[in-house]
Amino acid sequence: MLDFITPISEVYSFNNFSMEEKTPIAKINLRGNLKNKEFTINVEKILGMSLPKEAGNTSVKEKITLLWLGPNEWLLVSNVEIAKETNIYELEQVLFDEISKTNLGAVTNVTDHFTIFSLTGSNVFEVLSKGCPYDFDSEDFLDNKVVQTILSNIDVTIHRKNKNEIDLYVRRSFADYLWNWLKDSSDLK
Amino acid sequence: MFIIKCPYCGERDHSEFSYGGEAHIVRPKQPSELSDGQWAEYLFTRKNIKGLQYERWNHAHGCRRWFNMARDTSNDKIHFVYQMGEKPTK
Numbered sequence: 153m154l155d156f157i158t159p160i161s162e163v164y165s166f167n168n169f170s171m172e173e174k175t176p177i178a179k180i181n182l183r184g185n186l187k188n189k190e191f192t193i194n195v196e197k198i199l200g201m202s203l204p205k206e207a208g209n210t211s212v213k214e215k216i217t218l219l220w221l222g223p224n225e226w227l228l229v230s231n232v233e234i235a236k237e238t239n240i241y242e243l244e245q246v247l248f249d250e251i252s253k254t255n256l257g258a259v260t261n262v263t264d265h266f267t268i269f270s271l272t273g274s275n276v277f278e279v280l281s282k283g284c285p286y287d288f289d290s291e292d293f294l295d296n297k298v299v300q301t302i303l304s305n306i307d308v309t310i311h312r313k314n315k316n317e318i319d320l321y322v323r324r325s326f327a328d329y330l331w332n333w334l335k336d337s338s339d340l341k
Numbered sequence: 342m343f344i345i346k347c348p349y350c351g352e353r354d355h356s357e358f359s360y361g362g363e364a365h366i367v368r369p370k371q372p373s374e375l376s377d378g379q380w381a382e383y384l385f386t387r388k389n390i391k392g393l394q395y396e397r398w399n400h401a402h403g404c405r406r407w408f409n410m411a412r413d414t415s416n417d418k419i420h421f422v423y424q425m426g427e428k429p430t431k
Contacts, residue, residue, distance in 0.1 A: 207350050207404075222404040223349050285354030292351060300350075302357060302402045 155264045156236060159327040166338040169273035173327070174319075178230040178241040179266055184257025185224055191256040198246055199228070208297045210311065216243075219298045219311060227262070227309070227321075266309075267327045269320040275340060276318055280310070282337045304333045347400045348408050348422050361397035363387050364409045365428075391415050395429055398422075 160173040184191040186205065196202050201213045204220040211218045212231075219227040234241055247259045273279075277288040283304035286293075293299065298311045306329070309321035322330050343355040369375055369383055388394070394414050399407050411420040411429055423429060 222406055225404075285356050300403045301353070307402050 159267060159324055160269075160331050164331075164335055164338075166335075167273075167275075169271070169275055169279060169338045171269050171271045171331075171334060171338075173331075174268040174270055175233055176263065177233055177268070178244070179261075179263050180228040180241075180244055180247065181221075181260040181262045182226045182228055182247070182251070182257065183224055183260075184251065188256065191251070194250055194254075194256060195247075198243075198250055208292065208299055210296050210298050212296065217311075219309070221298075221300065221309070265323065266321045267324050269322065269327075269331070269334070270317070271320055271334070272317045274316055276316060278340060279334065279337050280318075283333065286310075304330065304337075306330060343417065345398070345410070345419065346422055347403060347406070348424055349404045349406050350400060353400070353403060357400060357402040359399045359401040361399055361407065364395045364397045393420065397425075 156176055158173050158176065163172040164170065182195070184195070186192060186203070192203060199213075199216060199218070201211055201216065201218065203226055204211050204218055207220060209220050215231050217229045217231055219229065221227050228243075228247075230241065230243075241261075241263075244259070244261055251257045252259045271279075280303060281288060284301055286299055286301040293312065295312055295314050298309060300307070300309045302308070303310075303320075303322075306326045307323070308330070311319040311321070313319065320330075344352050345355050345358050346352050347358075366383070369379070372380065375383070391414055393411055395409060395411050397407060398410050399405070407425050408422055409425060409427065409429070410422045412418070413420065421430075
């Protein structure tokens with residue numbers, strides 16, 4: 153399931169800050185107990201990669217990115233776009249059959265729940281700091297780390313790609329509001 | 342800024358958290374056998390301590406996990422945090 157109607161239909165840039173909404177890509181919320189060996193073994197066999205176990209870590213493979221959301225919760229994001237015509241993400245069914253149906257954990261498709269803004273620019277964190285209590289200068293916040301926090305009163309997930317580029321996960325219904333807020337804030341004066 | 346140390350995520354600003362009231366209140370095993378007074382006591386009566394209090398918190402805008410905290414209500418000093426289901430060590 154992918155909703156190809158995106159809430160934002162523009163690309164914005166101001167000085168060296170620019171942002172755009174990513175083409176819809178599949179996202180799956182995965183929950184389960186790490187202490188349950190069967191769960192971790194099954195998941196790692198299906199995905200071919202290990203689950204990030206420490207707070208804020210991510211693991212990236214060719215086609216999949218896994219984000220840590222909590223001690224028993226992960227967000228699986230596809231790195232590849234799905235063909236508009238077929239609109240099926242096979243991995244979801246595999247995970248659902250092997251994890252959900254066997255009561256090892258929960259697999260939920262959140263593709264249309266979140267939309268992703270790609271933000272680039274040398275002042276990205278300066279812009280975010282205008283409405284975010286998180287300390288982006290923290291020693292823990294390195295490349296490929298993920299942090300869930302509030303940005304201008306709404307919940308966001310921030311995935312730092314490098315010091316000039318981040319992916320911002322925001323709920324679809326808040327996307328328009330946040331987009332306008334970011335536009336406004338990118339003028340740092 | 343009031344910084345809270347989430348046992349899962351580390352130090353974060355208090356605005357990401359929500360308060361869940363006094364901790365370690367045990368639900369009566371047989372609610373139907375209680376009088377209205379006893380039930381009201383369980384539901385509504387809290388200690389309202391000045392000093393060290395054990396309370397529940399939720400990292401609502403972060404990892405969304407519940408945890409316990411020992412906080413001094415008179416000066417907001419956080420003594421320690423511990424996970425749900427654990428008993429305070431001190």
